[in-house]
Amino acid sequence: MHSMSKRYRRSLITAGAIMGVMLLAGCSGAAGAGNSAAPDGEAAAFPNGDIRFVIPYSAGGPTDVTARALAPCLGDALDTNVIAENITGGSGSVGLQDMISKPADGQTLAIVSPGMVALSPIANGLDYSREDVSSVGVISYSYSPMVLVVGEDSPYSSGEEFFAAAEEAPATLTVGVSGASTPQAIELQRLADEYNVEVIVVPFDGSAGAITALLGGHVDSVFVNDQEDVVQRIGSGDFTALAVSSPERQAHLPDTPTLVELGYDDLTLAVTIYALAAPAGMPDDVVATLSDALEECLSNPETVSAIGENYILPEYQTGEEFDGFLSEAEKVYTRILGS
Amino acid sequence: MLDGLFIGFGVALDPINLLYVFVGVVIGTAIGVLPGLGPTATIALLLPLTYALDPATAIIMLAGIYYGSMYGGTITSVLLRMPGEAASVVTTFDGYQMAKQGRAGPALGIAAIGSFIGGIVSVIGLAIFAPMLADAALAFGPVAMVALMVLGLLLVTSLGMGSSWKALVMATVGLLLATVGQDQISGMPRFNFGSASLLDGFDFVAIAMGLFGVGEILHNLEQGGHLNKIAKKVTKIMPTRDDAKRSAMPIVRGSLLGFFIGILPGGGGVLSSLASYALEKRVAKHPERFGKGAIEGVAGPETANNASSTSAFVPLLVLGIPSNVVLALIFGALLIQGITPGPSLIPNHPEIFWGVVASMVIGNTMLLILNMPMVGVFVQLLRVPMGILVTFAIAIVLIGTYSIANDPFDIWLVLGFGILGWLMKRTGFDPGPLVLAFVLGPILEASVRQSLLISGGDFTVFIGDPIAITIYTLIAVGIAFATIRRFTKGRPSVLEQARNIPPVTGLIELVRSRRDAKTRTTTDASADAAAYTATGEGEHADSTSKQ
Known part of the structure; x- marks a missing residue:
């Protein structure tokens, strides 16, 4: 009975909160517009008023969740308000360009990933590059690897068999992926370019579409994130896992070899890294202040649990280290996509 | 199944769940109104807040928002000719058109009743057929999807607002507009002129709000406060006995159509309302009344789109396959709760399936x-003076469009499409086919290219799928039937129509039917008391007399 009433109370509070959010949503536009503090004069102390934190993806996604977990702590550490704002579109490039266009004074920040900073401008011919961004530090790594799976009735029961068949008859086996310029699609392109194993990549709108097509027998395999539903279908025998894209085997798929084990040593680029960034040319002391604040937040238990403990590195990585990864990624993407 | 429903009502009637379904439908109605x-x-936006709730409660609320x-x-x-979403x-x-004739009340009333019946029929279908139908939905691969989209586009061009070549032109423009943005297959940007804002293509809301809403407002301003005149005519709020009689069969057909289309992956709202409208027009005794305020044209599609939004839960809950973006989010909500929608959901979590x-x-x-009861209140909106109503409507449209991506570019887009919509109105082009083709185009393109990738470029793939063959056969039979009917019964049916309607109108209808759409300069349509008077035509006369 006690737990029942507790549940009721909790639910009622949430109901109130939901109504509140709906009201706030109406005002959020106004809040976003109101914080353009005039940042003139180099002597101005940082932070000078509220900080605007651009999230280039929509509310509810992993980028949004990570950024919103970080924002309140950053605000506390810098003794100001960090106001998150979703500016979406163009695989993150609309929000990123908004951030780049603002003064490099630390008052405008953004959460970025290698996809937005290094891949998008090359793939989509946009007129910005990673040179327009100054990296503050790495927030988190998402080590959710990709897994190559086939359906129940597939003639292939192992990665060796699948890739042998692909080599024997190039461009016959179809592999569904969740989108055209996703890391999975790029990795499959590299499989053809660097290892001469050619499969037909069939992009769908999101991984659900690809999985539906596999269930209906419309594609031979899919190469998707090893999210919960995929893992469960592997467990139930609907799907057979052939390979994972992480450098090491996954604890929940101990019998599934990595692509490295199958002989494709370099195919480990499909990871998501989130970093804190600002427009290029930010004063060094502002970068240092922001970096310290970020490092502090990444040891704050509340922030850590909200982002997900497994995704945060034990050792803080600075902006320079992130830049190193970006230039690696940029090289690979330029080679594949040309520029 | 009875056991299941028993458990389900046990869950749903829990006071907390009653509260949440209420919160859900109220929020849903509110956001449906706001573009x-x-x-x-x-x-x-609300997803993070649902983590604290029981899984069933969370899904009950989110589902409520959706329908x-x-x-x-x-x-x-x-009321304002502003479709907030594609359906x-x-x-x-x-x-x-009904609103312009002072019949906004019956239109909204019948929509509410139709939606209710459609929803209930769909729930019953969901309870009985869910497990069987889910497997059938899987058979719909890219090839079958192509056939379905071809059918959809044919329906779009046969809606027949005005001349069919104009509808065809508009549908083509819609397809072309849909090509702007990132190529879905290669990821290359198309026609974005280096702009990141156009990488995702045009936003549906910007196009629909611009062409329909802003375009209509500009047109009204030109006509000098047309809306005010209508408002005074608002008399009856509830649908009449005649309305109910006319709507009964459309609601029945809409329920069934909506239920089946909703199950298909990627099908959903638009296709179901479109198919229902086309069907009603096809079976109607007086198809010429459509587009001029026929209540069947509201009852059928509204029923169908609510039925389909309910049955869309079949593939989600039974197979773990979300058939559109909204359901993908609900899928995410379930995953976060530690529940994987799929074949094991009903046996393992009956309280969720049946509760929902x-x-x-x-x-x-x-x-x-x-x-x-709210219908009366909403209709009063039309009594607000034109200047105030229009100002608010434009402000809400602009804020709403901006809020989608917080990108100011979209504001210019909606205004640009507004001017285009006004020009189209002046020249007799209807935005309907354009907007609908714009929605169907990307699905058609992706399906065609997926099919060709899978077949290795072999075009025979399009006729190698039993479902696709069935759909194409239906299309062929439909076209053949319509053609034959046109040649054999064409003239008598016009006379017959003339016989069934009041003499004066009948004469006008007869004369009109023999003329080209352009030369239609009718006498005074406003003098007509008949419910289905051609207000569209009257308006046409207005604008031609001004020219």
Whole structure:
């Protein structure tokens, strides 16, 4: 009975909160517009008023969740308000360009990933590059690897068999992926370019579409994130896992070899890294202040649990280290996509 | 199944769940009315707050938002010709014309009743057929999808607002507009002129709000406060006995059509309302009344789109396959709760499946009870002086469009499409086919290219799928039937129509039918008392007399 009433109370509070959010949503536009503090004069102390934190993806996604977990702590550490704002579109490039266009004074920040900073401008011919961004530090790594799976009735029961068949008859086996310029699609392109194993990549709108097509027998395999539903279908025998894209085997798929084990040593680029960034040319002391604040937040238990403990590195990585990864990624993407 | 429903109502009637289904449908209706803030954005926004709830409660609320928004979208479509989401576009055809004739009340009333019945039929279908139908939905691969989209596009061009070549031109423009943005297969940007804002293509809301809403407002201003004149005519709020009689069969057909189309992956709202409208027009004794305020054109599609938003839960809950973006978010909500939708959901979590099903019955009832008395209130909106109403409408459209991506570019886009919409109105082009083709185009393109990738470029793949063959056969039979009927019964049916309607109108109809659409300069349509008077024509006369 006690737990029942507790549940009721909790639910009622949430109901109130939901109504509140709906009201706030109406005002959020106004809040976003109101914080353009005039940042003139180099002597101005940082932070000078509220900080605007651009999230280039929509509310509810992993980028949004990570950024919103970080924002309140950053605000506390810098003794100001960090106001998150979703500016979406163009695989993150609309929000990123908004951030780049603002003064490099630390008052405008953004959460970025290698996809937005290094891949998008090359793939989509946009007129910005990673040179327009100054990296503050790495927030988190998402080590959710990709897994190559086939359906129940597939003639292939192992990665060796699948890739042998692909080599024997190039461009016959179809592999569904969740989108055209996703890391999975790029990795499959590299499989053809660097290892001469050619499969037909069939992009769908999101991984659900690809999985539906596999269930209906419309594609031979899919190469998707090893999210919960995929893992469960592997467990139930609907799907057979052939390979994972992480450098090491996954604890929940101990019998599934990595692509490295199958002989494709370099195919480990499909990871998501989130970093804190600002427009290029930010004063060094502002970068240092922001970096310290970020490092502090990444040891704050509340922030850590909200982002997900497994995704945060034990050792803080600075902006320079992130830049190193970006230039690696940029090289690979330029080679594949040309520029 | 009875056991299941028993468990379900046990869950759904829990006071907390009753509260949440109420919260869901109220929020849903509200966001349906506001352009821009659709169910996708709202559910994304509320998702983190649902973590604290029981899984069943969370899904009950999110589902309520989804089907609630389907009804909310109707209100602005009928009153202001502003379809907030794709499924409501079809409702503007006859719903707005009804509003102009002072019959906004019956239009909204019948939409509420139809939505309720559609929802309930779909829930019953969900309870009985869910497991069987889910497997059938899987058979719909890219090839079958191509056939379905071909059917959809044919329906778009046969809606027949005005001349069919104009509809064809508009549908083509819609398809072309849909090509702007990132190529879905290669990822290359198309026609974006280096702009990141155009990488994702045009936003549906910007196009629909611009062409329909802003375009209509500009047109009204030109006509000198047309809306005010209508408002005075608003008399009856409830549908009449005649309305109910006319709507009965469309609602029955819409329920069934909506239920089956909703199950298909990627099908959903637009296709169901479109198919229902086309069907009603096809079976109607007087198809020429469509587009001029025929209540069947509101009852059928509104029923169908609510039925389909309910049955869309079949693939989600039974197979773990979300058939559109909104359901993908609900799928995410379930995953976060540690529950994987899929074949094991019903046996392992009967309280979720049956609870959600039962809550839909309750939610749909609440929507009906909430909305019927509100119809009168909504209709009063039309009494607001034109200057004030238009100002608010434009402000809400601009804010709503901006709020989708917080990108100022979209504001210019909606204004640009507004001017285009006004020009189209002046020249007799209907935006309906354009907007609908714009929605169907990307699905068609992706399916065609996926099919060709899978077949290795072999075009025979398109006729190698049993479902596709069935659909193409239906299309062929439909076209053949229509052609034969036109040649054999064409003339007598016009005479017959003339016989069935009051003499004066009948004469006008007869004369009109023999003329080209362009030369239609009717006498005074406003003098006509008949419910289905061609207000569209009267308006046409207005604008031609001004030229």
